[in-house]
Each structure stands twice: as structure tokens, then as C-alpha cells.
Amino acid sequence: MPRNILPVFSLLLGTLFLFLGNGLQGLLLPVRGTHEGYSNEILGLLGTTWAAGFVAGCFAAPLLVRRIGHVRAFSGFGAIICLNVLVTGIIVHDGAWLLLRAVTGFCTAGTSMIIESWLNERATNESRGAIFSLYIAITLLGVVGGQLLVGLADVTTPLLFMICGILYCISILPTTMSTAASPQPLKRVSLDLPGLYRNSPVSFVGILMVGIANGAYGTLVAVFGAKTGLHQGTIAVMVSITIFAGAIMQFPAGRLSDRMDRRYVLSALSGLAAVAGLLVVVLEPMNVYVIMILVAVYGAAANALYPIAVAHANDYAAPEDFVKVSGGLLLLFGVGTIIGPTLGGPVMTHFGPHALFAVTAAAHLIVVLYAIFRSRRRAALPTEAKDNYTTVPGAAAQLSTPESLMLDPRASTDTDSR
Missing domain, CATH: 1.20.1250.20 (MFS general substrate transporter like domains)
Known part of the structure; x- marks a missing residue:
């Protein structure tokens, strides 16, 4: 088991921090928005715009990755996500939040697809089941762990937004510093x-x-x-x-x-x-x-x-x-x-x-x-x-x-x- 996981350890570590950030940001925004007096319609649209951006990213991200490469695309997507969450903590405005949330959803799809493609490239027939199970566990623990961080500080301050930005920054490092060869181009998706x-x-x-x-x-x-x-x-x-x-x-x-x-x-x-x-x-x-x-x-x-x-x-x-x-x-x-x-x-x-x-x-x-x-x-x-x-x-x-x-x-x- 350790022999199978070691080649993809850095990728799984990046995945953990990526989903820690996703979990924290996904819960922080509606809680903070409620304190700011945003309407239920606006708070609902925070989820709508993120999901719309994510689905769009599943279609468009493979084209961008094919054009500029996995490492550059991953670094770019991760940097944008980090910038977005920090700007969200500075500019507390519903319209800005909706726009930033859509961009975050798009970039999250891109980072996730690149990590998953890399994991698939490094997996063998013998290790695929173990890596698949561990990947499920890490995404689950990451999201839940990020959500639990909401209780550590006052949501009306910028602190939690800064912590979220730190988590996103750390998630970029394992993949960008990896010496592994880039995987095959991302699979084009269709909806029939x-x-x-x-x-x-x-x-x-x-x-x-x-x-x-x-x-x-x-x-x-x-x-x-x-x-x-x-x-x-x-x-x-x-x-x-x-x-x-x-x-x-x-x-x-x-x-x-x-x-x-x-x-x-x-x-x-x-x-x-x-x-x-x-x-x-x-x-x-x-x-x-x-x-x-x-x-x-x-x-x-x-x-x-x-x-x-x-x-x-x-x-x-x-x-x-x-x-x-x-x-x-x-x-x-x-x-x-x-x-x-x-x-x-x-x-x-x-x-x-x-x-x-x-x-x-x-x-x-x-x-x-x-x-x-x-x-x-x-x-x-x-x-x-x-x-x-x-x-x-x-x-x-x-x-x-x-x-x-x-x-x-x-x-x-x-x-x-x-």
C-alpha cells in the first residue's frame, strides 16, 4: 500500500489543501453573507454561480490546459482562486461576490481536473483501487475539515478569508514543484x-x-x-x-x-x-x-x-x-x-x-x-x-x-x- 501511494503523495497532499480551502470558503460565504444582511436570493446565487462556473470549467479547462500545459494552467487557476478569496474578504459586496464565485468555480474545475489527470497517469492497474479510495477519503476529509474551521474565528473579520487563501496557496506547491512528467491531455467532455x-x-x-x-x-x-x-x-x-x-x-x-x-x-x-x-x-x-x-x-x-x-x-x-x-x-x-x-x-x-x-x-x-x-x-x-x-x-x-x-x-x- 505505501509503495503504491508514495508516487502520488504530493498530488494527494495538494488535493487535501485544495479541498480544505473549498470547504472553508463554501461555508464561510453564506454565513458571512447572512451577517451582512444579503437576501436569500443572493445567498442562493452564490451556489448557483459557483456551480455554473464549475460546469463551464469542465468543458473549457481542457482546451486551456492543452494550450499552455498542466503546470502553468494549474498555477494560474490556483493563483486566481487565492486572489478571489482574498478580494472577497476585502470587497464585501454581493455583486462582486457573485462574479468572483463564478470564476472560482471555473478555476476549481480546472485545478481538480489537472490533479485527477495526474493521479490517473501515475496510477497502475494494481494501485488504481487504492488511489481511488484514498482520493475519495481525502476529498471528504478536506471539505469537512475546511467547514469546521469556520468555528475558529469571527466570520465578520478578514481572518478566515486569509486562512482560506493560505490553504489555496499551499495546495499549489506540491504539484508545481513536482518533477513528474505532465500527463496526457485532459479528456474532452460532452453532455448527451x-x-x-x-x-x-x-x-x-x-x-x-x-x-x-x-x-x-x-x-x-x-x-x-x-x-x-x-x-x-x-x-x-x-x-x-x-x-x-x-x-x-x-x-x-x-x-x-x-x-x-x-x-x-x-x-x-x-x-x-x-x-x-x-x-x-x-x-x-x-x-x-x-x-x-x-x-x-x-x-x-x-x-x-x-x-x-x-x-x-x-x-x-x-x-x-x-x-x-x-x-x-x-x-x-x-x-x-x-x-x-x-x-x-x-x-x-x-x-x-x-x-x-x-x-x-x-x-x-x-x-x-x-x-x-x-x-x-x-x-x-x-x-x-x-x-x-x-x-x-x-x-x-x-x-x-x-x-x-x-x-x-x-x-x-x-x-x-x-
């Missing part, structure tokens, strides 16, 4: 929506709805916490519990879906997430422990949906189409994360902070109904014909790039991956 729907209607609708729910929750749950009177440290813990619960649930839920119709598992988990959300809406709990329990149940159910939907789509796809199908679904998930915060902000303005969970519940109920409907229209595959379930990076934390799919051991069967 009709083809994705024909392959698996349930996965198409399910991942779009999960993206809407996760996008709304991920961006606005900090606003919910701040407007219901929670301390910023408590908000960080609440968000982290959601992510960890989802990460823990992925394995048992995935194994269950290997043994029965995945659509029933999707329906059951979506129903559980909807119930947990509706309980928050109806009860409007003020007790911190009740809130933590409900969001833990919500996170466990909601964050386990994405990888199961991907596995269901790959059940019906040819092995060589794994990267094409999974990458398309990942971008579709990104489209959902653009829509979710845009809807959630106005709903919270008109109906109160607890209404955030009405948005997520509505999305999850659509998954329940559509999965049951499709189970009556298409027979389930026999167990032996199913694709093996595998956890995916970013599923319980944030968006990932199509380049990360090349690390998945299932991609080794893709004859057109490069």
Missing part, C-alpha cells in the same frame, strides 16, 4: 442528454432532482442555520454531520442495491430524505440535538442517492461506455446544483428558513414517484447482470469532474478513455 435519458430514465430524472436538492441544501443550509439562531461553529458541525452520514450510508445502501432492484432503493432513500425534510418544515425544531438528528437522517439518505443512480445507469450501458455515461450524469448533476439554490433562495424568503427543506423534499418526492412508475414499465435486471456498485468522489461533499472517473477501477474497461 437524449442519450442519457434513453439509457436510463430513472437515473436521468433522479440525478437531476438529487442535484437540485443537494445544490439547494449545500448552499443554503448555512443560511438556514444562521437565521434560526445557530452559532457558526454549530452550523459547521451540522453540515459536517450531513456529509459524514451520507458517506457512511453509501456502502450499506450500495450493497443493498446490488441485491435488489436499485429503483426500489432509490425510492426508499428518497422517501426517507423527504420525510426528514418535511419534519423540519412541520416541527420547526429549536432544539439543537433534534436538528442534528434530522439533518443526519437527511444526509444519510440524500447523499447516498447519487452513486446508486450512477450504478443503475451503468447497469444498462456497455462497459466501454462507463466514462461517457458517468461523466454525462455528473454534468447533469451539476445542472441540478445550478437550479437548486436559484429556487431555494426565493422559497426561503417567502416562507421562512425552514422552507429550504420543502424544496429538497419536493425534489426527493419526484424521485420516489418516478422510480416507482418506471419500475412498472421496465423489468429489473437479474443480479448477475448488474454493474458493481462503487462509491464515487464528491457524492457526499461537492461536485467532482468527469476526469475523476478515470481513477475509478471500472474505467479500466473503457477502450476509449483517452
Whole structure:
């Protein structure tokens, strides 16, 4: 194991600091924005613009990297991200924040794709599984660790923005100082929506709805916490519990879906997430422990949906189409994360902070109904014909790039991956 990890240690170290910065900045902005009195619509658009920039980066970054090279592109993307977060702490203005957030999303996609491409280039058939698992763990720990840093200082001061900038600067160093040869050009990505729907209607609708729910929750749950009177440290813990619960649930839920119709598992988990959300809406709990329990149940159910939907789509796809199908679904998930915060902000303005969970519940109920409907229209595959379930990076934390799919051991069967 150490022999397999040593060649990519510096890259994984850079990944850790990159996601520490992402986690801190992603939670810091809505909490600080709430203190500044920004509207729910603006706070929702912070998530919308970041996701839109990230999705755009997945399409455009490979062209830029091909033009100027991996090291220069990575250094440029990282420097821009660092500058953006520092400027955000200096210029406290909603319009500037939205613009900077979109640019940060674009550059984050670029840095992530370069790291993932480098890791894939250095991985061997024997080490790919270990590197893939470690990469998932590092992205998860990075995001959660960054979020927990919010409780260390007053969000109304520039200190946390400066810490975030330091984390981004450190993330650049391991890759720029590496003596490893640059990897192959980044894979061009495409989004074939009709083809994705024909392959698996349930996965198409399910991942779009999960993206809407996760996008709304991920961006606005900090606003919910701040407007219901929670301390910023408590908000960080609440968000982290959601992510960890989802990460823990992925394995048992995935194994269950290997043994029965995945659509029933999707329906059951979506129903559980909807119930947990509706309980928050109806009860409007003020007790911190009740809130933590409900969001833990919500996170466990909601964050386990994405990888199961991907596995269901790959059940019906040819092995060589794994990267094409999974990458398309990942971008579709990104489209959902653009829509979710845009809807959630106005709903919270008109109906109160607890209404955030009405948005997520509505999305999850659509998954329940559509999965049951499709189970009556298409027979389930026999167990032996199913694709093996595998956890995916970013599923319980944030968006990932199509380049990360090349690390998945299932991609080794893709004859057109490069």
C-alpha cells in the first residue's frame, strides 16, 4: 500500500489543501453573507454561480490546459482562486461576490481536473483501487475539515478569508514543484442528454432532482442555520454531520442495491430524505440535538442517492461506455446544483428558513414517484447482470469532474478513455 501511494503523495497532499480551502470558503460565504444582511436570493446565487462556473470549467479547462500545459494552467487557476478569496474578504459586496464565485468555480474545475489527470497517469492497474479510495477519503476529509474551521474565528473579520487563501496557496506547491512528467491531455467532455435519458430514465430524472436538492441544501443550509439562531461553529458541525452520514450510508445502501432492484432503493432513500425534510418544515425544531438528528437522517439518505443512480445507469450501458455515461450524469448533476439554490433562495424568503427543506423534499418526492412508475414499465435486471456498485468522489461533499472517473477501477474497461 505505501509503495503504491508514495508516487502520488504530493498530488494527494495538494488535493487535501485544495479541498480544505473549498470547504472553508463554501461555508464561510453564506454565513458571512447572512451577517451582512444579503437576501436569500443572493445567498442562493452564490451556489448557483459557483456551480455554473464549475460546469463551464469542465468543458473549457481542457482546451486551456492543452494550450499552455498542466503546470502553468494549474498555477494560474490556483493563483486566481487565492486572489478571489482574498478580494472577497476585502470587497464585501454581493455583486462582486457573485462574479468572483463564478470564476472560482471555473478555476476549481480546472485545478481538480489537472490533479485527477495526474493521479490517473501515475496510477497502475494494481494501485488504481487504492488511489481511488484514498482520493475519495481525502476529498471528504478536506471539505469537512475546511467547514469546521469556520468555528475558529469571527466570520465578520478578514481572518478566515486569509486562512482560506493560505490553504489555496499551499495546495499549489506540491504539484508545481513536482518533477513528474505532465500527463496526457485532459479528456474532452460532452453532455448527451437524449442519450442519457434513453439509457436510463430513472437515473436521468433522479440525478437531476438529487442535484437540485443537494445544490439547494449545500448552499443554503448555512443560511438556514444562521437565521434560526445557530452559532457558526454549530452550523459547521451540522453540515459536517450531513456529509459524514451520507458517506457512511453509501456502502450499506450500495450493497443493498446490488441485491435488489436499485429503483426500489432509490425510492426508499428518497422517501426517507423527504420525510426528514418535511419534519423540519412541520416541527420547526429549536432544539439543537433534534436538528442534528434530522439533518443526519437527511444526509444519510440524500447523499447516498447519487452513486446508486450512477450504478443503475451503468447497469444498462456497455462497459466501454462507463466514462461517457458517468461523466454525462455528473454534468447533469451539476445542472441540478445550478437550479437548486436559484429556487431555494426565493422559497426561503417567502416562507421562512425552514422552507429550504420543502424544496429538497419536493425534489426527493419526484424521485420516489418516478422510480416507482418506471419500475412498472421496465423489468429489473437479474443480479448477475448488474454493474458493481462503487462509491464515487464528491457524492457526499461537492461536485467532482468527469476526469475523476478515470481513477475509478471500472474505467479500466473503457477502450476509449483517452
